[in-house]
Amino acid sequence: MNAPATAPAGPGSPAGPDGPDGRDVVLRARDVRVEYDGERPTRAVRGVSFELRRGEVLGIAGESGCGKSTLAYAVTRMLKAPARMTGGSLSFRTREGEELDLLALDEEGLRTFRWSRLSLVFQSAMNALNPVTTVGRQFADVFRAHRPDMGPEERDRRARELLEMVGIDADRVRSHPHELSGGMRQRVVIAMALALEPDVVIMDEPTTALDVVVQREILDEVERLRAELGFSVVFITHDLGLLLEISDRLAVMYAGEVVEYAPAEQLAGGAAHPYTQGLLRSFPDLAGERRELRGIPGSPPDLRGDLAGCAFADRCEHAFEPCRTTAPRLLDLGRAAGPWSAACHLHDPAHRPPAGAPARPGAPAPSDVPAPSDVPAPSGTPVPAGTPEPAPAAPGGGPTTEGRQP
Amino acid sequence: MTALDVRDLTVAYPQAHGRPFRAVERLSFSLRAGRTLALVGESGSGKSSVLKALSRLVRPAEGSILLDGREGVRGREYRRAVQMVFQDPFASLNPSHTVDHHLRRPLLATGRARRGAEADEAVAALLRQVNLTPAADVARKRPHELSGGQRQRVAIARALAPEPAVLLADEPVSMLDVSIRLEILNLLDRLKRERDLALLYVTHDLATARHFSSEIMVMYRGEVVERGPSDEVILDPRHPYTRLLAAAAPRTGASREEVREARRVRLESRARRDAERREVVVGEGCRFRPRCPFAMDSCARRPPEVQVAPPPDGDGGTGHRALCWLYADPAAAAGALPAAGPAAAVPPHRAAP
Numbered sequence: 001m002n003a004p005a006t007a008p009a010g011p012g013s014p015a016g017p018d019g020p021d022g023r024d025v026v027l028r029a030r031d032v033r034v035e036y037d038g039e040r041p042t043r044a045v046r047g048v049s050f051e052l053r054r055g056e057v058l059g060i061a062g063e064s065g066c067g068k069s070t071l072a073y074a075v076t077r078m079l080k081a082p083a084r085m086t087g088g089s090l091s092f093r094t095r096e097g098e099e100l101d102l103l104a105l106d107e108e109g110l111r112t113f114r115w116s117r118l119s120l121v122f123q124s125a126m127n128a129l130n131p132v133t134t135v136g137r138q139f140a141d142v143f144r145a146h147r148p149d150m151g152p153e154e155r156d157r158r159a160r161e162l163l164e165m166v167g168i169d170a171d172r173v174r175s176h177p178h179e180l181s182g183g184m185r186q187r188v189v190i191a192m193a194l195a196l197e198p199d200v201v202i203m204d205e206p207t208t209a210l211d212v213v214v215q216r217e218i219l220d221e222v223e224r225l226r227a228e229l230g231f232s233v234v235f236i237t238h239d240l241g242l243l244l245e246i247s248d249r250l251a252v253m254y255a256g257e258v259v260e261y262a263p264a265e266q267l268a269g270g271a272a273h274p275y276t277q278g279l280l281r282s283f284p285d286l287a288g289e290r291r292e293l294r295g296i297p298g299s300p301p302d303l304r305g306d307l308a309g310c311a312f313a314d315r316c317e318h319a320f321e322p323c324r325t326t327a328p329r330l331l332d333l334g335r336a337a338g339p340w341s342a343a344c345h346l347h348d349p350a351h352r353p354p355a356g357a358p359a360r361p362g363a364p365a366p367s368d369v370p371a372p373s374d375v376p377a378p379s380g381t382p383v384p385a386g387t388p389e390p391a392p393a394a395p396g397g398g399p400t401t402e403g404r405q406p
Numbered sequence: 407m408t409a410l411d412v413r414d415l416t417v418a419y420p421q422a423h424g425r426p427f428r429a430v431e432r433l434s435f436s437l438r439a440g441r442t443l444a445l446v447g448e449s450g451s452g453k454s455s456v457l458k459a460l461s462r463l464v465r466p467a468e469g470s471i472l473l474d475g476r477e478g479v480r481g482r483e484y485r486r487a488v489q490m491v492f493q494d495p496f497a498s499l500n501p502s503h504t505v506d507h508h509l510r511r512p513l514l515a516t517g518r519a520r521r522g523a524e525a526d527e528a529v530a531a532l533l534r535q536v537n538l539t540p541a542a543d544v545a546r547k548r549p550h551e552l553s554g555g556q557r558q559r560v561a562i563a564r565a566l567a568p569e570p571a572v573l574l575a576d577e578p579v580s581m582l583d584v585s586i587r588l589e590i591l592n593l594l595d596r597l598k599r600e601r602d603l604a605l606l607y608v609t610h611d612l613a614t615a616r617h618f619s620s621e622i623m624v625m626y627r628g629e630v631v632e633r634g635p636s637d638e639v640i641l642d643p644r645h646p647y648t649r650l651l652a653a654a655a656p657r658t659g660a661s662r663e664e665v666r667e668a669r670r671v672r673l674e675s676r677a678r679r680d681a682e683r684r685e686v687v688v689g690e691g692c693r694f695r696p697r698c699p700f701a702m703d704s705c706a707r708r709p710p711e712v713q714v715a716p717p718p719d720g721d722g723g724t725g726h727r728a729l730c731w732l733y734a735d736p737a738a739a740a741g742a743l744p745a746a747g748p749a750a751a752v753p754p755h756r757a758a759p
Contacts, residue, residue, distance in 0.1 A: 063583040063584060063585055064554075064583050182449075211448035211449055211610060212448070212610060212611075212612070212651060212654045212655060213448060213650055213651060213654045214448075215654070216653075216654035216672070217672075220669050220672055220673055223669060224673065238583065238584050239584070239656070240584070241656040242656045244656070245656050245665050265661070265662055278585060279584065279585060281588075282584045282585050282587060282588055283584070283613065284588075284613045284614055284616070284617045285613065286612055286613045286616065286640060286652065286655045287640070287641060290617060290637075293588045293591075293592065293617060294588055294589070294592065295584070295585045295586050295587060295588035295589045296585035296586070297589065299553050299555070299586075
């Protein structure tokens with residue numbers, strides 16, 4: 001698909017709306033912030049930006065509490081009190097090239113937008129079906145609400161077609177959810193999410209409750225349908241191993257922020273952020289060498305209030321002085337594999353100790369670094385521009401970039 | 407040394423109509439001190455029923471469970487020797503009691519410590535063993551003040567309080583965050599070594615099963631279809647079900663082409679099966695038959711347990727075995743075994759001893 005780049009390049013996105021491979025951006029989130037109100041509000045999502053291109057799978061990985069599900073709710077404008085979006089912008093480009101500002105949509109606009117443009121497969125999708133009515137009637141409900149001019153026969157025909165599409169016998173339209181196995185229910189939910197041919201499907205841990213074999217079948221199915229129908233997927237899970245396999249690009253979240261964006265295929269071999277490296281280490285490889293296995297010691301920080309410095313510093317084995325005082329920003333690593341950025345001082349020329357790997361000659365000061373093309377610099381990051389002191393004295397035993405390769 | 411011997415264990419649940427449902431069928435295995443045995447299978451395979459029988463929550467329909475070589479050990483003594491760590495640390499601790507209470511109760515109830523200073527010291531020692539420090543601070547807390555990983559440590563400490571010989575761990579990390587799973591598994595591994603515990607690790611995760619156990623049993627619909635030393639079972643799986651499981655695990659090292667090829671093979675082999683056929687009752691024959699890509703005529707009869715590799719010298723284990731006709735009858739298998747996708751097909755000449 002060669003959609004012309006009609007929209008002007010947004011500020012902070014010098015590469016324009018089109019990715020290097022020419023696929024246009026269907027969903028763009030900029031500097032999204034979400035708080036849960038309370039005595040001390042929990043800042044669950046802290047300035048997350050991402051771009052989803054048409055037809056691609058964007059994986060979002062992270063531990064529980066890192067804000068990944070909250071982000072999904074924010075993007076679909078489904079946050080309910082006490083959660084509220086405190087900043088950021090969300091724009092969506094339809095197949096027809098129309099640019100939608102999701103934050104400007106009213107209730108009615110949202111109702112037509114959701115499901116037909118963007119649909120969600122929930123974490124507990126197995127329980128998302130109504131137990132007291134048949135699968136067919138639940139499909140019919142969707143069509144009645146969103147496609148009012150569809151007749152009863154057409155609704156039935158389409159429901160059967162959708163079930164067959166996900167590998168379920170069409171006669172199952174007459175079944176109640178309890179008559180289906182967990183995997184079949186999950187397929188039904190995916191078929192429902194695809195019922196109105198959305199541009200984007202957000203899947204929040206869609207296979208976590210399923211067995212490995214069934215999980216694998218569902219993932220294969222999603223992949224086949226995506227190739228056929230051309231929708232984009234935001235796939236959210238804690239299972240990094242799975243994401244490496246199914247996604248095109250990956251965002252790793254920690255404490256409400258994206259700490260690394262990378263092409264999924266290369267990430268396993270070259271993770272730049274210590275947290276990503278730790279997550280990768282947390283999954284023993286099935287057929288790999290037997291080795292000493294360790295996870296990531298410690299636990300994520302309290303998200304109420306501000307975090308001084310890097311949120312991961314306390315759990316990081318490479319932490320050095322600036323990590324305690326200065327919040328790192330996502331910086332483009334300038335790797336050949338594609339847009340690849342990490343929020344880590346180890347990769348920041350301004351902080352990198354001279355003893356370490358040679359900094360890129362003539363690297364601009366961080367405040368002048370242009371935002372990586374796929375990651376527009378959040379306009380209101382907690383880091384005041386120019387905060388990092390130029391060329392700080394290198395700590396004696398400063399970290400080196402060795403040991404980065406797992 | 408064998409700590410717990412399970413012989414021909416059958417667990418059956420009554421059904422409203424017809425015969426009892428046999429969730430576990432003639433299962434035999436031994437747990438040995440200082441060793442971990444992993445029990446792997448999908449939900450509905452009977453893993454939990456095995457655990458329920460071992461923890462005496464259900465009475466087996468047939469078979470016997472021997473503790474230290476003795477049958478019919480009294481309940482009190484049995485429960486002291488066989489302890490359990492549950493899957494969900496959010497549900498297995500009482501929210502209204504402190505950590506101290508959770509640990510003190512079993513210490514006193516099993517007579518491992520006397521009330522007062524001795525129990526105080528024992529509680530602190532348990533907390534230190536599971537790396538919950540400073541022990542005095544943690545002991546005062548209630549479950550909601552702890553993270554999932556900390557809670558699971560408390561649950562492990564509680565299971566250790568009666569100084570058991572056998573520890574049954576039911577999916578002990580599946581509810582925890584990925585980054586702390588390995589810490590908990592390493593903790594269990596260390597405690598097993600230090601206390602010479604016989605550990606049964608029940609999981610659906612093949613990778614951790616391989617890395618944290620010396621032997622693996624793969625269960626399917628109430629039967630163990632393959633068992634053996636963990637590296638052999640995972641790296642050289644013989645039973646078609648184990649191969650299916652191994653093929654379903656994500657491969658971090660694979661390239662895009664390998665991933666795509668594996669996916670293509672899976673989709674193809676699935677197209678050959680009718681999705682609904684898996685629900686079919688199979689009667690006497692192999693229970694995996696409806697899903698098996700290699701199913702043949704003999705599979706309508708109960709498959710034999712075939713020794714595919716002898717136990718290593720001096721190991722005392724049962725060696726690598728598979729419950730499958732493919733290895734009982736190499737001649738018949740030769741025609742049925744095509745090149746089988748991601749897990750390489752087993753050459754028939756290697757199949758039977």
